[in-house]
Amino acid sequence: MSTQEHWEKVYTTKQERERSWFQEYPTTSMEFFTELALPKDVNIIDVGGGDSHFVDALLDLGYTNVWVLDISSQAIQRAKDRLGDRASNVHWIVGDVLDFSPPTTFGFWHDRAAFHFLTSPEQIDAYIALAERSIAPNGYIVIGTFSEHGPTKCSGLEIKQYSATSIKERFAHGFDRYTCIENVHTTPFETTQNFVFCRFQRKA
Numbered sequence: 001m002s003t004q005e006h007w008e009k010v011y012t013t014k015q016e017r018e019r020s021w022f023q024e025y026p027t028t029s030m031e032f033f034t035e036l037a038l039p040k041d042v043n044i045i046d047v048g049g050g051d052s053h054f055v056d057a058l059l060d061l062g063y064t065n066v067w068v069l070d071i072s073s074q075a076i077q078r079a080k081d082r083l084g085d086r087a088s089n090v091h092w093i094v095g096d097v098l099d100f101s102p103p104t105t106f107g108f109w110h111d112r113a114a115f116h117f118l119t120s121p122e123q124i125d126a127y128i129a130l131a132e133r134s135i136a137p138n139g140y141i142v143i144g145t146f147s148e149h150g151p152t153k154c155s156g157l158e159i160k161q162y163s164a165t166s167i168k169e170r171f172a173h174g175f176d177r178y179t180c181i182e183n184v185h186t187t188p189f190e191t192t193q194n195f196v197f198c199r200f201q202r203k204a
């Protein structure tokens with residue numbers, strides 16, 4: 001089964017509370033975001049956003065240029081269905097992040113639990129090179145992955161774990177001003193998953 005087929009099946013067969021990564025409100029991501037007090041028209045992208053409620057939280061705050069990219073068309077459709085009329089205020093992209101040619105640059109790039117599915121050095125380097133090209137000078141990236149104390153798989157797929165140190169090393173070429181925290185996500189099944197979240201700023 002291809003990566004896309006895997007994710008289409010997940011979003012076709014499981015409701016949101018049947019998926020370990022579900023969050024009613026993306027607290028950590030929004031804390032990293034709101035601290036920056038970015039202008040309401042900044043270009044924001046949620047990479048591997050699935051049907052996360054991150055986009056809802058951004059629209060609630062009045063952000064007007066929000067993009068959601070995901071490999072699963074089913075995930076994007078679920079997010080659109082949930083948002084109803086508000087979905088037309090969002091730029092939706094179905095595709096593999098590694099094939100993405102951004103039509104603009106972003107002031108804020110968010111990725112919770114998508115980057116960690118890239119396990120080969122080539123994939124990881126390609127993602128970071130894309131982020132360097134796509135994030136405006138002084139723009140921000142927030143990445144949340146399973147930590148070294150977290151699970152080794154997500155949705156049945158192998159993932160790559162990170163520590164604050166290892167993720168900083170990966171992004172050091174194009175980014176600085178790091179802020180990293182480790183935190184615990186409680187799944188809908190009342191199990192826990194250890195994450196590391198880092199925010200970096202694109203070098204000027």
Ligand SMILES: C[S@@+](CC[C@H](N)C(=O)[O-])C[C@H]1O[C@@H](n2cnc3c(N)ncnc32)[C@H](O)[C@@H]1O
Pocket residue numbers: 003007021022023047048049050051052053069070071072075095096097098111112113114117154155
């Ligand atoms: C564990 S889920 C997290 C979803 C969302 N970020 C959240 O926090 O609720 C991982 C997401 O990454 C997407 N994904 C996985 N590999 C991808 C890729 N190569 N390109 C784009 N999206 C991808 C999946 O379809 C899925 O929606």
